[in-house]
Amino acid sequence: MREVRPPILELQGITKSFGGVEALRGVDFALSAGEIHGLVGENGAGKSTLMKIIAGVHSEFSGRFLVDGQETHFRSARDAHAAGIAMVHQELSVAPDLTVAENVFLGNQPTNALGLVQWRRMAREAGEQLSRFGIDVDPMTRLGDLPIGLQQLIEIARVLFSGARIVILDEPTSALSPPEVERLFATLRRLREQGTAIVFISHFIEDILRVSDTVTVFRNGRKVAETASSATSKGALIEAMIGRGGEALEHSYSDDLMLPEPSASPVVLKVDQLSLARSLKDISFEARAGEVLGVYGFMGCGQQELSRILFGKLKPDSGTLLVGGTPKIFASTAAARRAGVALVPESRRDMLFHQEPVYKNISISILDRISALLLRPAQEREIARRQVEQLQIRPPVVGLDLGMLSGGNQQKVALAKWLTYPPKLLVLCEPTRGMDVGAKNDVINIVRDLRARGLAILVLSTEPETVLSLADRILVLKRGAVVREFRNEPVSKDRLLEAA
Amino acid sequence: MSSDTAFAAARGARGLAPFLRSQMRNIAPFLTLIFLSAFFAFASPSFATLDNLGNILTQVSVTGVIAVGLTFVILCAEIDLSIASIANVTGIAVAYFTLQESYVNIANIPLPGAVAIVLSILLCAALGLVNALGLTVIGIPSFIMTLAMMQIAAGISALLVRGQIAYKVPGLITTLGSGSIGGIPWIVIVAALMLLGGHLVLTYTRFGRYVYMVGGNREAAEYAGLNVKLILGSVMVISAVCSGIGGMLGVAHFGSAQQNEFDTYLLDSIAAVVVGGTSLFGGRGGIGNTIVGLFVLGVLNNGLDHVNIDSFLKILIRGLILLAALIINVYAQRLREEAAE
Ligand SMILES: Nc1ncnc2c1ncn2[C@@H]1O[C@H](COP(=O)(O)OP(=O)(O)OP(=O)(O)O)[C@@H](O)[C@H]1O
Ligand SMILES: [Mg+2]
Numbered sequence: 001m002r003e004v005r006p007p008i009l010e011l012q013g014i015t016k017s018f019g020g021v022e023a024l025r026g027v028d029f030a031l032s033a034g035e036i037h038g039l040v041g042e043n044g045a046g047k048s049t050l051m052k053i054i055a056g057v058h059s060e061f062s063g064r065f066l067v068d069g070q071e072t073h074f075r076s077a078r079d080a081h082a083a084g085i086a087m088v089h090q091e092l093s094v095a096p097d098l099t100v101a102e103n104v105f106l107g108n109q110p111t112n113a114l115g116l117v118q119w120r121r122m123a124r125e126a127g128e129q130l131s132r133f134g135i136d137v138d139p140m141t142r143l144g145d146l147p148i149g150l151q152q153l154i155e156i157a158r159v160l161f162s163g164a165r166i167v168i169l170d171e172p173t174s175a176l177s178p179p180e181v182e183r184l185f186a187t188l189r190r191l192r193e194q195g196t197a198i199v200f201i202s203h204f205i206e207d208i209l210r211v212s213d214t215v216t217v218f219r220n221g222r223k224v225a226e227t228a229s230s231a232t233s234k235g236a237l238i239e240a241m242i243g244r245g246g247e248a249l250e251h252s253y254s255d256d257l258m259l260p261e262p263s264a265s266p267v268v269l270k271v272d273q274l275s276l277a278r279s280l281k282d283i284s285f286e287a288r289a290g291e292v293l294g295v296y297g298f299m300g301c302g303q304q305e306l307s308r309i310l311f312g313k314l315k316p317d318s319g320t321l322l323v324g325g326t327p328k329i330f331a332s333t334a335a336a337r338r339a340g341v342a343l344v345p346e347s348r349r350d351m352l353f354h355q356e357p358v359y360k361n362i363s364i365s366i367l368d369r370i371s372a373l374l375l376r377p378a379q380e381r382e383i384a385r386r387q388v389e390q391l392q393i394r395p396p397v398v399g400l401d402l403g404m405l406s407g408g409n410q411q412k413v414a415l416a417k418w419l420t421y422p423p424k425l426l427v428l429c430e431p432t433r434g435m436d437v438g439a440k441n442d443v444i445n446i447v448r449d450l451r452a453r454g455l456a457i458l459v460l461s462t463e464p465e466t467v468l469s470l471a472d473r474i475l476v477l478k479r480g481a482v483v484r485e486f487r488n489e490p491v492s493k494d495r496l497l498e499a500a
Numbered sequence: 501m502s503s504d505t506a507f508a509a510a511r512g513a514r515g516l517a518p519f520l521r522s523q524m525r526n527i528a529p530f531l532t533l534i535f536l537s538a539f540f541a542f543a544s545p546s547f548a549t550l551d552n553l554g555n556i557l558t559q560v561s562v563t564g565v566i567a568v569g570l571t572f573v574i575l576c577a578e579i580d581l582s583i584a585s586i587a588n589v590t591g592i593a594v595a596y597f598t599l600q601e602s603y604v605n606i607a608n609i610p611l612p613g614a615v616a617i618v619l620s621i622l623l624c625a626a627l628g629l630v631n632a633l634g635l636t637v638i639g640i641p642s643f644i645m646t647l648a649m650m651q652i653a654a655g656i657s658a659l660l661v662r663g664q665i666a667y668k669v670p671g672l673i674t675t676l677g678s679g680s681i682g683g684i685p686w687i688v689i690v691a692a693l694m695l696l697g698g699h700l701v702l703t704y705t706r707f708g709r710y711v712y713m714v715g716g717n718r719e720a721a722e723y724a725g726l727n728v729k730l731i732l733g734s735v736m737v738i739s740a741v742c743s744g745i746g747g748m749l750g751v752a753h754f755g756s757a758q759q760n761e762f763d764t765y766l767l768d769s770i771a772a773v774v775v776g777g778t779s780l781f782g783g784r785g786g787i788g789n790t791i792v793g794l795f796v797l798g799v800l801n802n803g804l805d806h807v808n809i810d811s812f813l814k815i816l817i818r819g820l821i822l823l824a825a826l827i828i829n830v831y832a833q834r835l836r837e838e839a840a841e
Binding site: 019311313332333334336337338342343345350351352353354355356360364365367368371372373374375417 | 519704705706708709710712713716717719720721722723724725726727728729730783784
């Protein structure tokens, strides 16, 4: 048992509303030095909102806020930073056009007496910090050229090594594959030994139980439970989160799962010897109507590039795609869409319009089907409302700006936009990233339903659970090549990890 | 439906301040306009008269026509610096294709009026197409591409008139540029119709929605399967054609066609769009904003003539007010982002 220390941060009766919608209602929260505090709750429960209050992003709220026993009020993230609080936001907030080194030192670059940035020193130190964290990249590359997962790791590294004594990680592992998650956890434990207080938000309950000392559960803007991790279980936490028994909602996929016999329905997509620089090597496979093909691999294995090529966003060096009969390489995303391909990429920032209402985000891909020339907003809203209902997007207001939704609900909107007029081939990258257990289950059901309607579906993920819960057949990608195919045979998380 | 209105009501009741903050870009230009009008009305008795309102409307008409197309471009987070040059060359072209008086020393090609107009419009559309291709196919940033086009169009103008001045344009253009009906100048009517047309396209058509979406987040537009290049190309052509029409009307309005006639219109048009509150970062604003911006500019230019100050100082004052508007534009963007936090 760990000694009880006085809290370094204490919140009492925090209430926060956004234009009449209450995101937090009377929440108490305390954090001690040398503690890893797990936070769980459904999408929209208020986790990110509370953390943003702690990190000074939201400065308007009611309730008491004490740091080291002193009543404090942060006016900005800068104030919080000065008090030793740093946060990794759920939405990646890196500067893609700056170098890796600049991102690591964002805001406090080393300078010489003249105030000039010491580039060489900065590059060296950034490189050292990152390699301590197991990241091996050239500190002078442009950050935006790296895969999303790596960008996220770099952002995490920046915050972890910023010297903050309170570190908040809002769903940091969503884009990481198992080895990186392990490295992250090892680092968190090391920081804990040094007395750092850490808040860790995740929808992976097992991770929470494994790494945190205390777990707090949120539901609907309220704190509904706080227990020692050792004194609770996954089932109990899920029940507290959703307010009913939820054991059946999440499998652990540690046991073997039998994949079905390969389908004999028509081939919708035939990929032939696709190669791209160092990312993809001679990839060939087929996807059939009414089949879910999983593509599993670690971060950087070429999934992202593959999905972009399928949607015409990226051109391969060689190889062809066969969609509906004719071999082609799509010249643009518009061409791919016309051919019946749809893509849900892994990054919400890229694919959604944060300043536009939910219904415009949903209707954008199907406007041409709704009308030839003039818009029909009433119809757009109606379609959006059906999707919002089906996917249980919260709050269920189609006129709300997308940026006001919680992270998980934004992800649902990203999926919703392709569901009204389903395409022939649906490519889903990390479809359940950032979603709570209930929502993941909904997505699984939706994908099954689409499969029954005869779509060919490709699910690309770095999470074994996602692939296992959805796929009928699984390809394993490793360094840009297909190294294994699982079909009509038993498969489990361990077998997948072993192959990758 | 009901939950939407309930939410709006809740927002109205509790979150007025954030709502106002997010609307800053629309409110600020309007306040500027009211302030300027009140100031000049107070400073000069000849300002706030119906006659002078007519003057202001006429004075902003050419800028208004050009600004319609520019609004599309800026909404897409691009810029068009060739608008004034294209206006100029189109105005010169329509005169070039018209029979001039014998003392005009230009080797021109007289054609029937309708043909002259069609050819001139084709010319500006073609120049816009070159902008479009440079931007979308070759990938030259619009700032650079249209800077080059500014020179190219000025070069064509120079070759056509060779330092001379032409006076005659086809009858239709003369009427629209300098005639009036029932006391209202045709040029004001044309400008109003074009602004209205631009507004309808932006608000009620699919294309208009795409313009906003491409401006709001180009990457997301591409991931939605929109033909982003086609949309960007189209706005460049629209901008050039609006400029061309503005140029033809302007030539008729001024009564002559010559080199460098439209130089001040570049800054004025950009100012009208931006002062009105359309975001330089794309995706926000519209023709409504442009109209307010036009009035701010018109009132400012006209009002400064009514008060007694050094005419050289006026240039500086215009510059300072433009700067203030730009600052508001950038801040409005930031406030909006904060309101969305
Ligand atoms: N800027 C905002 N404006 C309006 N409402 C907001 C804003 N930010 C969050 N909300 C609302 O507050 C509630 C809580 O959101 P929050 O982001 O804290 O959820 P979360 O628990 O982090 O969910 P997730 O797991 O999906 O990330 C949601 O209903 C959300 O729509
Ligand atoms: Mg969140």
